[in-house]
Amino acid sequence: MSRNIEVMAPAGGFDSLMAAVQGGANSVYFGVEQLNMRARATMNFTLEDIPEVARICKENNMRSYITLNTIVYDHDLSVIKTVVNAAKEAGITAIIAADQAVIAYARSVGMEVHISTQVNVTNIETVKFYALFADTIVLARELSLKQVKKITDTIREEQIKGPSGRLIEIEIFVHGALCMAVSGKCYLSLHSHNASANRGACIQNCRRPYKVIDLEGGNELEIDNEYIMSAQDLCTIDFIDEVLDSGVVVLKIEGRGKGPEYVKTVTQCYREAVDAWLAGTYTREKALQWKDKMEQVFNRGFWSGYYLGQELGAWNDSAGSKAKLRKIYLGKGNRYFSQLGVGEFLIETHSLKVGDTILITGPTTGVIETVVEELHTDQGSVEKAVKGNLCSIKLDSPIRKSDKLYKLVSASE
Numbered sequence: 399m400s401r402n403i404e405v406m407a408p409a410g411g412f413d414s415l416m417a418a419v420q421g422g423a424n425s426v427y428f429g430v431e432q433l434n435m436r437a438r439a440t441m442n443f444t445l446e447d448i449p450e451v452a453r454i455c456k457e458n459n460m461r462s463y464i465t466l467n468t469i470v471y472d473h474d475l476s477v478i479k480t481v482v483n484a485a486k487e488a489g490i491t492a493i494i495a496a497d498q499a500v501i502a503y504a505r506s507v508g509m510e511v512h513i514s515t516q517v518n519v520t521n522i523e524t525v526k527f528y529a530l531f532a533d534t535i536v537l538a539r540e541l542s543l544k545q546v547k548k549i550t551d552t553i554r555e556e557q558i559k560g561p562s563g564r565l566i567e568i569e570i571f572v573h574g575a576l577c578m579a580v581s582g583k584c585y586l587s588l589h590s591h592n593a594s595a596n597r598g599a600c601i602q603n604c605r606r607p608y609k610v611i612d613l614e615g616g617n618e619l620e621i622d623n624e625y626i627m628s629a630q631d632l633c634t635i636d637f638i639d640e641v642l643d644s645g646v647v648v649l650k651i652e653g654r655g656k657g658p659e660y661v662k663t664v665t666q667c668y669r670e671a672v673d674a675w676l677a678g679t680y681t682r683e684k685a686l687q688w689k690d691k692m693e694q695v696f697n698r699g700f701w702s703g704y705y706l707g708q709e710l711g712a713w714n715d716s717a718g719s720k721a722k723l724r725k726i727y728l729g730k731g732n733r734y735f736s737q738l739g740v741g742e743f744l745i746e747t748h749s750l751k752v753g754d755t756i757l758i759t760g761p762t763t764g765v766i767e768t769v770v771e772e773l774h775t776d777q778g779s780v781e782k783a784v785k786g787n788l789c790s791i792k793l794d795s796p797i798r799k800s801d802k803l804y805k806l807v808s809a810s811e
Contacts, residue, residue, distance in 0.1 A: 403672045404461070404647060406569070407652040407665040409444065414575035415454060416764030417658035421665030425461035425502045426451075427494060429654060430481050433468050442654075445484055452488040461491040463660040465516035466504075470497040479503055492534070501531050510562070515539060515571065520554045525566060534567040534648060539576065539632075543644045543705045546570065550645025553725055567647040572638070572690075573664055574652020576703060579599045606717065628714040633692070633700035636685040641705065653696075659725070659757055660695040662765040667692055669774060694723045724809045731801035740774075741797040749784045750805060756791070762802035766793065767806070 407418035409428040418426045428451065443451060448464075455462040464485050466478060482504050483492060489492045489588050492510035495501045504511050512534040519525060520538045528535055537546060550568050552558070558566050606628075611618050632652070634641050641649070649672065651664055667688040674680040689700070696719045729746040741758075750756070752773055758766040773780050774790040783789035 401676065402647070403642065403649065403676065404569075405665060405669050405672060406463075406648055406650045407661055408574075408651055408653040408656070409451075409661070410656070411658075412447075412450075412454075412761030413658040413759045413764060414654075414656075415451060416762065417437045417662035417759075418665055419454070419458045419460070420764045421662045422669035423460060423665050425463060425491070425518065425648075426455065427463040427465055427650070427654075429465050430484075433466050433474060433477060434480070445481065448481075448484045448490065452490050455491075456489065463492050463494050463512060464490055465494045465501045465514070467496040467516045469492050470499055470654070475499060475503075482507060482509060487511060494536070505531055505561070512536065512569070512702060520545070522549050525549060525553065526558055529558050529560050529566050532563065532566075533562045533564055534569055535788065536569045536571075536648075536650065539571055540704050541570075542707050543640055544707070545644060546705075547644040547797075550602070554645070568645065569650055570641070571644050571647035571652055571703075572634040572641060572649040572668065573632055575698070576632050593602040628698065628717075630699040630701045630714055631697050632703040633689065633697075634669055634702065634705065635667060635688045635692070636682060637702065637706065638668070638685070639675055639680050642672070642675055656696050657725075658759045658765045659767070663695045664692055694721060696721050720809075722809055723806045724811075725804035725806055728756075728805055730803060730804045731758070731760065731797040731799050733799070734796040735790075736796060739792060739794060741793040742788055742790050742799075743803045745783050745785055745787045745789060745803075747785055748805065749782055750803075751782045755806040756795055757804040757806050758793075758801050759804070760798050762798055763801050766795055768793065 401502040404424040405422070406425045406427060407421060407423035408416040409418055409426040415426060415428070430445060430448065431442055432723045452462055464481065466481060470478065478500055482500075484509050485493060486509050491754065492512050493500065493504040494512045494514050495504060496514040501511050511532040513519060513532045513536060515536040515538060517528070518538045519535050521540060525535055537549070546568065553566050553568070560566050649668060651668065653660055653664065671680060671685065671688055674684060693700075698714050698718075699720050726748055727746075728748055728750055729744045732744050734741050750770065750773065752770050754770050756768060756770055770791055772792060773783050775783055775787045780789075
């Protein structure tokens with residue numbers, strides 16, 4: 399089947415950016431300090447990083463998008479202009495925006511604009527309006543695939559085009575965290591901690607357990623599910639054929655606050671699923687294998703979102719990740735012996751044994767996952783390296799001093 403499908407990966411830092419490259423992403427989206435919906439995350443890029451992000455994306459034939467999609471106040475306008483100007487100068491592909499001030503300024507300097515899911519586009523007339531300003535529109539997460547298909551069909555039938563002259567491209571989220579509120583427009587965090595979700599500062603207090611008490615009678619209501627506001631994660635891999643049949647062009651993966659191993663694994667799974675669909679080899683059996691692989695990295699359990707017509711969310715019964723594997727920090731990279739194909743690491747905590755599965759991450763390295771077949775220290779060949787040891791491991795790819803070494807173990811351990 400001849401059709402260009404874009405798999406878009408999240409990038410919270412250079413390690414995740416390289417993980418997206420390794421996973422086969424066609425594009426990445428990222429935030430710059432303030433004014434994006436993950437502003438509270440510790441992994442946002444800085445203004446000075448923009449040229450390097452653009453360079454890496456261009457070298458790897460990937461499109462790049464900066465998110466400027468929070469609520470915007472007057473005192474934010476100068477920051478917006480600074481970021482948009484820097485994006486324009488560096489050659490960033492587009493700005494993901496929700497506020498008309500951001501949209502208007504980006505358009506005024508000739509930047510491509512994508513309409514964020516924060517706008518809550520749910521019908522074709524709204525699509526027609528934003529087609530005046532944008533080439534790509536991210537639909538609200540609460541639509542069914544039937545509703546999505548009606549929009550994409552109408553775009554083709556009526557030849558609705560954006561400023562570039564191309565048909566409007568429809569983008570939807572296909573994987574990752576979901577919010578109990580409509581497209582994330584929640585005031586719980588603002589009410590309790592003066593940290594607005596609509597300014598990218600959500601503390602995710604919806605993910606915690608709560609008791610519901612009748613204040614008049616004093617009775618506590620019996621609730622089978624403790625985490626009544628914490629939705630499970632969206633996963634569409636096992637019906638990605640239906641998603642693509644709906645006419646969407648861009649598949650967006652949530653996760654700018656998650657680790658590079660999540661980015662690489664999830665991106666790779668959706669890349670393979672899309673390629674299989676295009677080749678006519680996609681099957682439910684393959685989908686279950688990809689799903690099982692994604693269950694090894696961060697997730698809160700999976701459900702299909704609203705795409706298949708469900709009215710209510712699937713809620714969590716526990717806090718945190720349900721990943722089948724967890725990572726234990728061991729140490730950091732020291733140097734790489736290219737002629738030998740050996741990486742040297744300083745073990746700073748715990749221990750490492752032959753046969754252990756390891757994860758290496760870094761801003762240039764991205765993600766390396768392998769099994770330790772042999773270990774060497776100053777004692778020669780050993781079965782185990784402990785805290786304080788410099789140990790050498792056979793690796794096909796180079797590592798750097800900035801890299802971190804983890805051991806992967808079963809979550810039940």
